[in-house]
Amino acid sequence: MRLDVVTIFPEYLEPLDVSLVGKARARGRLDVHVHDLRAWTYDRHHTVDDTPYGGGPGMVMMTEPWGEALDTVLADGYEAGSHEPALIVPTPSGRPFTQEMAVELSERPWLVFTPARYEGIDRRVFDEYATRMPVYEVSIGDYVLAGGEAAVLVITEAVARLLPGVLGNAESHRDDSFAPGTMANLLEGPVYTKPPRWRGREIPEVLLSGHHGKIARWRRDEALKRTTAVRPDLIERCDPKAFDKKDRET
Numbered sequence: 001m002r003l004d005v006v007t008i009f010p011e012y013l014e015p016l017d018v019s020l021v022g023k024a025r026a027r028g029r030l031d032v033h034v035h036d037l038r039a040w041t042y043d044r045h046h047t048v049d050d051t052p053y054g055g056g057p058g059m060v061m062m063t064e065p066w067g068e069a070l071d072t073v074l075a076d077g078y079e080a081g082s083h084e085p086a087l088i089v090p091t092p093s094g095r096p097f098t099q100e101m102a103v104e105l106s107e108r109p110w111l112v113f114t115p116a117r118y119e120g121i122d123r124r125v126f127d128e129y130a131t132r133m134p135v136y137e138v139s140i141g142d143y144v145l146a147g148g149e150a151a152v153l154v155i156t157e158a159v160a161r162l163l164p165g166v167l168g169n170a171e172s173h174r175d176d177s178f179a180p181g182t183m184a185n186l187l188e189g190p191v192y193t194k195p196p197r198w199r200g201r202e203i204p205e206v207l208l209s210g211h212h213g214k215i216a217r218w219r220r221d222e223a224l225k226r227t228t229a230v231r232p233d234l235i236e237r238c239d240p241k242a243f244d245k246k247d248r249e250t
């Protein structure tokens with residue numbers, strides 16, 4: 001997968017050099033290119049914003065620098081052999097970013113991120129590029145950030161961990177489903193590791209039993225408990241088999 005990011009804060013994307021995404025790049029699973037939008041400005045102040053038509057607070061990012069930047073980034077990507085780009089636009093007014101969307105994006109060959117600042121980007125930029133590729137306007141939550149770069153880091157990490165070979169042999173994202181019933185849409189339950197006793201607190205006995213069926217059932221029940229308590233809205237989306245009492249521990 002190729003990722004391009006156009007931003008006025010390229011240094012904000014330095015975390016893409018480390019940890020999981022950094023390893024995916026080192027393994028050649030991810031090809032990341034970060035571009036400074038101001039490289040496509042020609043005035044002394046490298047201006048990228050102007051006052052909003054119709055008045056109102058703040059500034060709006062101008063069409064021209066984005067148009068020239070995206071034309072160049074797309075031309076370079078095609079030249080390098082990439083294909084089927086999708087524009088990913090972080091915005092508070094976008095579609096909620098979910099695991100389902102992360103899976104959808106992880107199956108694409110090329111993502112071009114346009115994290116904005118100020119009050120966003122002139123709408124005509126997205127109208128223009130929507131004639132050439134899918135444009136995903138994406139919100140990472142119901143709160144307002146000062147810009148889209150943090151959202152790019154979040155989306156990139158959620159997508160990169162789904163790429164083949166990135167999570168190593170664990171491929172732990174595949175644990176999202178298991179028989180009987182599925183764990184999809186259930187919150188993760190509690191996890192434990194050594195020591196077996198810490199400040200008088202012990203490990204649930206079933207986890208030390210070595211009985212894989214009992215352990216799987218205990219984990220499903222804990223996930224159901226956690227989901228019911230914290231995100232009851234997800235329960236209706238669960239596979240009914242996840243509630244299967246017949247194989248519940250007697």
Ligand SMILES: N#Cc1ccccc1Cn1ccc2ccc(-c3cc(N)[nH]n3)cc21
Nearest residue numbers: 090091092116117120140141144145147148
């Ligand atoms: N746009 C806008 C905007 C509109 C009103 C007030 C402040 C902003 C700031 N802003 C500029 C770029 C940008 C990108 C993404 C987010 C963003 C995403 C989520 N999920 N929350 N916030 C915010 C962003």
